[in-house]
Amino acid sequence: MLKFRINDIDVEAEPGWTVLETAREYGIEIPTLCFHEAVQASGACRLCMVELREGDWTKLVASCVYPAKDGLNVYTESERITNVRRWIFEMLLSECPASQEIRDMAAKYGVTSTRFAIKDPEQDCIMCGLCTRVCAEVVGVHAIATQSRGVYKRIGSPFMKPNEACVACGSCVSVCPTGAMARRIDLVRGKMEENQTNAA
Amino acid sequence: MSTAPKVGVFLCECGDKIKGNVDMGLLAQKVVETPDVAFCKTMPYPCLKPGIAGIKKAIADAGLDRIVIAGCSRRLMMKKFENEMKDSGLDVGQIAMVNLRDHVALVHPGLEPAQRAEKGVKLIRSSVADLAAMVPGLRFQISIEKPVLIMGDGIATYAAAQQFARHGVESIMALSLDDEEEIRLLHERYPGERQNFGRVRNIMKAVEESPLVQRITVGDPIAKNGKTGNYSVSFENPEGGAPIAVEAGLIMACLDGEMESPGPEFGHNGDSVICQSEADEHLWTVGPYKGNVVFWINDVEAGTPEFAHLSMRGAWSLGRAMVERSDKCNVTIFHNQDTPLPLSAEERRISRKLGIQWVAYDGKICPTVQARNLTYLVKDDGLERELPWDQLILSPVRVVGRHAIDVASLLNLDHKEGRFLRAYHAQVRPENVGRKEAILAGSAAYPCDLSQALAQGRRAAIKVAETIDLSKDGKLFSPAIVSVIDLEKCIGCGQCEELCECGAIQVVEGIGGAFGRAVDPLICTGGGTGAAACPEQAMYLQNASTIQREAAAGALAKELAPGEVAAFGCTWGGYAAADNVAKSGLAMDPRLHMIYVPCVGQIDATVMAKALLDGANGVILFGCVPEECHHSYGVDHGWSRVNMLKKLLALAGFDRKRIALAHADFNNPEGFVKTVEGYTEIIAGMEPIERSPQNLEKLHAIYDTTKNSRVRLLLSAALRRPWESVYRGAQRHALEYDQEFAGVLAEEFAQTRLTRALKAQGEPQTIKDLAVHLDADKDYIAEMLMEMASEGKVNMIHKQRKAHFMV
Secondary structure: OEEEEEOOEEEEEOOOOEHHHHHHHOOOOOOOOOOOOOOOOOOOOOOOEEEEEEOOEEEEEEOOOOEOOOOOEEEOOOHHHHHHHHHHHHHHHHHOOOOHHHHHHHHHOOOOOOOOOOOOOOOOOOOOOHHHHHHHHHHOOOOOEEEOOHHHOEEEOHHHOOOOOOOOOOHHHHHOOOOHHHHHHHHHHOOHHHHHHHOO | OOOOOOEEEEEEOOOOOOOOOOOHHHHHHHHHOOOOEEEEEEEOOOOOHHHHHHHHHHHHHHOOOEEEEEOOOHHHHHHHHHHHHHHHOOOOOOEEEEOHHHHHHOOOOOOOHHHHHHHHHHHHHHHHHHHHOOOOOOOOEOOOOOOEEEEOOOOHHHHHHHHHHHHOOOEEEEEOOOHHHHHHHHHHHOOOOHHHHHHHHHHHHHHHHOOOEEEEEOOOEEEEEEEOOEEEEEEOOOOOOOOEEEEEOEEEEEOOOEEEOOOHHHOOOOOOEEEHHHHHHHHHHOOOOOEEEEEEEOHHHHOOHHHHHHHHHHHHHHHHHHHHHOOOEEEEEEEEOOOOOOOOHHHHHHHHHHOOEEEEEOOOOOOEEEOOEEEEEEOOEEEEEEEEOOEEEEOOEEEOOHHHHHHHHHOOOEOOOOOOOEOOOOOOOHHHOOOOOOOEEOOOOOOOOHHHHHHHHHHHHHHHHHHHHHHHOOOOEOOOOOEEEOOOOOOOOOHHHHHOOOOOEEEEEEOOEEEEEEEOOOOOOOOOHHHHHOOOOOEEEOOOOHHHHHHHHHHHHHHOOOOOEEEEEEOOOHHHHHHOOOOOOOOOOOOEEEEEEOOHHHOOHHHHHHHHHOOOOOEEEEEOOOOOOOOOOHHHHHHHHHHHHHHHHHHOOOOHHHEEEEEOOOOOHHHHHHHHHHHHHHHHOOOOOOOOHHHHHHHHHHHHHHOOHHHHHHHHHHOOOOOOOOOHHHOOOHHHHHHHHHHHHHHHHHHHHHHHHHHHHOOOEEHHHHHHHHOOOHHHHHHHHHHHHHOOOOEEEEEOOEEEEEO
């Protein structure tokens, strides 16, 4: 049993649990976007950042992937953390300004506008990769993946064409934190009959 | 099973999402009061590591043998729970999930937390009843010790056999041709591949030298018997005499597609206008043509643009061979501008050097074949041009030959008219498919070139070899949820064999001859199509049986208030759409209570009748959008059964609208919410069924009629088959069938009621007594009774000169 503190509350965890899992077990909520219980955590969105304090030193870590350890001193709602989350929301607002879900979440932290340049006002996907992880890990097919790299990265099926591998289960739509997948799924699943004749 | 089931229920708080909206205390209290619930615990997050550890501990401490997790979407979470609970001794089927968050907590803004808890309890009780009714069936271990049989005469046979030899797996090639004949046929099946024949010969040689490969010469296949691990296939004997029988552990089919000449609309005359396979033969038997040879890649015009690249490759290699062999030959390849050139940079260089012309035409106007000229248009140019030809070579028409179809149907491979062969029709998750390897290779599966056909043979062989390795290590097991046939009850009607979309029903020799009466558990996808359709209810889906569904429907129906509706949602359509309602920020009518089913086609009519019998005033099935069923035609099967129930309701004097079928798309929650509202309004607008003894008698009779084998056989016989491409309502004689069926239903319903009444009374009854008792027409009753007496279903005796009847 590992013993440490979250928000000055003593908590216990088994080896292998993460800080986020331990916090949730104790009813302490940490906001997340790219985390889903069904798949491995990836630490992509950084919204679940928490502060670790050790004497005068502090550091920020992503709680969804940070393993619980003896003697940790975790703060989930400190000033520094709130500030970081506001920054993240500003970045998210510039990345995917079209997502109502992101705007709602940001508004809860008082963030309603962004000082970063908006590249694409239509963009609603935050590239967290939750849909691709669900497709691979839960469904067991690889119908969608991230395409291209860096700023050109996007989510889709190979060649952005309806895909034979897709079983049209809708798991990606259900996990998508921004609702972006609901608008993209028809590019992936297509029509079954067409899928079958297109299959090589 | 002698020990009583011990069901554990785990209630998820999901942070604040469920806890904040549902009265968890009340929920837990009511769940504990449910029969068969041995343990109940509320947890913040059962799905995270701390929660899973807690569930495992409870399973060990309380000795639970099945669990319900009331949390969120089973589509997303079930796999994780199944994987995690494996080492706690719970297999697939022993875990159920109720979507408390998306079907209750977040979608009913008009309800109080306590009311939401009440609804949650109903759903959980239904799920508990389902699990409690389960008789756990074990996974079957499958051993494959016999060699692999490769049949079908396809060229991939050799590649597969070579691959098996490399893996140390024994194989038998059952061929009707010798090697030279196979090679001679290649020009017909893979034109323009002459340069690869050396490779094929090398493979043939390697196969011949291998001690692991046995070769037999056979005629057409006659029959296949048995299932994975133990097949026996008989072939005609090419020399006459007794058929050749082959024993095999697994069967693989290598089938080549065939080429037909295009029709006269492209000018085909077999002489100056020919197709590629004819050109190939001419080139190697007579020699290259002289003059202007034009290859017209007419696949786009023939309606098969997807094969244009294959035809182009064929034209390129034929054209190249012609030019290299003769300087009196000018080759032009004439193709639609939308078809990209399938040449590598090096090939382009060779093409330029050899002077092969590539002419792209605009497909807006179909080129016209004229004597010695082709008329065509070029893009962005209105001028009609002419291309002179002395020999015109068209693309072949690719088809699946009769022989390939025969072999495919013998092996239960799906085949639809006008389509290529596909091993699996079902569009389901990989874990639903027991045997994952493709057992089919070659261009009959889908047109491909020679090297792809050989590669397919090798790939299929690798996967088959992996399965055999698993079996050698004793690790090859069937999935937990598969259909099983009770041979005591099976009458061999063959309905399941015809309806099964995955080809899992295998013909087995036994009493009464050889007919489909065994399920190959490695092929069965657990869709439950056959089980729901079995006229004798001899087939059941183990760990997800109709008895379980009935228990779930009954338990839910008992709890429902008069205006509430029982629903069944399929994992791909209805249930998924309901999962997404909360996500879209919508509200759902709280009167709908949805039970999860993998496919609507899995719901037996008895289940629907059971729900009505046990207290539901309205039952609705939510399947996929028409023609998008993920199994074969589950929605259509649901449609047929719902319509039968409607007829029965009408016969009993109830409103037909008490049962309905609806379609839902997971990505259209708005539409789903509207459908739900529409139906709940209809039910709320009706008076509830008065549960009087008379009405209960009728509902019981409806339930019994759904179990009647004559009714079930007629229903099954009309269900849409996997190969049928026409929707049932659009079939010939649909009305005629329906009228006949309605007549039979009326008859069987009346007879069921009479039998029930006679059983209940215990002593002989007169016609008049029965007519009064059942509130029915006396003459009709008399007619029915006389018929039943003649069939020996009732006994007729005379007392005081009056006919009395008894069971």
